[in-house]
Amino acid sequence: MSLYCGIAYRRKISQGYRLLSTYVTKARYLFELKEDDGACKKAQQAGAFYLFHSLAPLLQTAEHRYLVPRFSLLASLPKSEVETELQGSFIELRKAIFQLNSMDSSLLFTAQALLRWHDGHQFCSKSGQPTRKNIAGSKRVCPSNNIIYYPQMAPVVITLVSDGTRCLLARQSSFPKGMYSALAGFCDIGENMEEAVRREVAEEVGLEVENMQFSASQHWPFPNSSLMIACHATVKPGQTEIQVNLRELEAAAWFSYDEIATALRKKGTYIQQQNEAFPFLLPPKLAIAHQLIQEWVEKQTCASLPA
Numbered sequence: 001m002s003l004y005c006g007i008a009y010r011r012k013i014s015q016g017y018r019l020l021s022t023y024v025t026k027a028r029y030l031f032e033l034k035e036d037d038g039a040c041k042k043a044q045q046a047g048a049f050y051l052f053h054s055l056a057p058l059l060q061t062a063e064h065r066y067l068v069p070r071f072s073l074l075a076s077l078p079k080s081e082v083e084t085e086l087q088g089s090f091i092e093l094r095k096a097i098f099q100l101n102s103m104d105s106s107l108l109f110t111a112q113a114l115l116r117w118h119d120g121h122q123f124c125s126k127s128g129q130p131t132r133k134n135i136a137g138s139k140r141v142c143p144s145n146n147i148i149y150y151p152q153m154a155p156v157v158i159t160l161v162s163d164g165t166r167c168l169l170a171r172q173s174s175f176p177k178g179m180y181s182a183l184a185g186f187c188d189i190g191e192n193m194e195e196a197v198r199r200e201v202a203e204e205v206g207l208e209v210e211n212m213q214f215s216a217s218q219h220w221p222f223p224n225s226s227l228m229i230a231c232h233a234t235v236k237p238g239q240t241e242i243q244v245n246l247r248e249l250e251a252a253a254w255f256s257y258d259e260i261a262t263a264l265r266k267k268g269t270y271i272q273q274q275n276e277a278f279p280f281l282l283p284p285k286l287a288i289a290h291q292l293i294q295e296w297v298e299k300q301t302c303a304s305l306p307a
């Protein structure tokens with residue numbers, strides 16, 4: 001997973017040999033590691049490792065940021081000794097997310113998601129027998145019936161709803177205090193992305209949306225590996241009255257351009273709603289919700305510029 005290779009593959013094509021790009025070379029190499037236990041075992045000897053304890057990665061602290069050390073030698077030591085020896089601490093990934101950079105977080109997210117998946121798929125759901133992991137950890141096989149299990153992600157839609165001048169954000173009681181995010185929800189079986197967006201917005205805030213526009217996607221490891229599919233949508237004209245589904249959300253509200261732009265500039269801020277000032281935080285930069293909110297602000301800024 002965190003292994004890179006400097007080998008350039010040469011592939012015979014009708015006109016002769018073509019040197020493959022670095023990206024293609026890397027993709028082919030990773031494919032080989034997933035398929036070939038022997039090649040993967042060999043690569044492990046020169047590989048770099050992240051350390052986890054109960055799904056928490058070992059991180060080092062430097063100037064209010066977390067660094068993610070990689071190790072080449074592994075020994076079996078008690079947790080506290082590892083922390084002292086390696087000058088770091090095992091920190092819950094959810095807590096570290098505000099202080100990680102995106103390069104580190106992507107590999108850490110994948111590593112944690114794989115560890116969690118393996119931990120939860122030790123047995124075949126058909127035979128009840130223990131399953132066996134391949135060396136790369138890209139699948140598990142049941143030796144009694146050869147069923148192969150692959151790591152899974154659940155598709156989730158996340159939508160930033162706008163009424164043209166304001167955007168709608170909501171919070172669940174489990175969010176950090178004062179944090180509001182875009183509306184998210186797991187896709188039901190048989191649904192496409194558009195249907196999931198319409199249903200989730202209707203379910204959570206009682207509004208109907210149109211003009212959906214796909215923005216980007218992201219792997220999200222919490223709580224169980226989701227593929228976040230992010231998009232923008234607008235409410236049908238005249239439909240702005242929010243009816244919060246309190247089974248799913250603690251609160252939802254429309255936010256003005258100024259409120260959002262201020263919150264993006266500052267790390268935390270206060271906003272005035274119904275004569276009360278309350279803390280208002282946006283999701284961390286690594287969350288795709290943050291990207292959606294940033295895109296919305298940029299779109300509003302462009303729209304207000306003279307032609």
Ligand SMILES: NC(=O)c1ccc[n+]([C@@H]2O[C@H](COP(=O)([O-])OP(=O)(O)OC[C@H]3O[C@@H](n4cnc5c(N)ncnc54)[C@H](O)[C@@H]3O)[C@@H](O)[C@H]2O)c1
Nearest residue numbers: 154156181184185186220222223226228283287288289290
């Ligand atoms: N990366 C981001 O920017 C970002 C932002 C917001 C939410 N999220 C993630 O989106 C995910 C979904 O958001 P939500 O909690 O509002 O979803 P949701 O609105 O679908 O509500 C969750 C409920 O849906 C049900 N559910 C249906 N299918 C499920 C499945 N496969 N796994 C778990 N529960 C399922 C459960 O009853 C659960 O309590 C969360 O896990 C959250 O971590 C990510």
Ligand SMILES: [Mg+2]
Nearest residue numbers: 183184185248
């Ligand atoms: Mg939801």
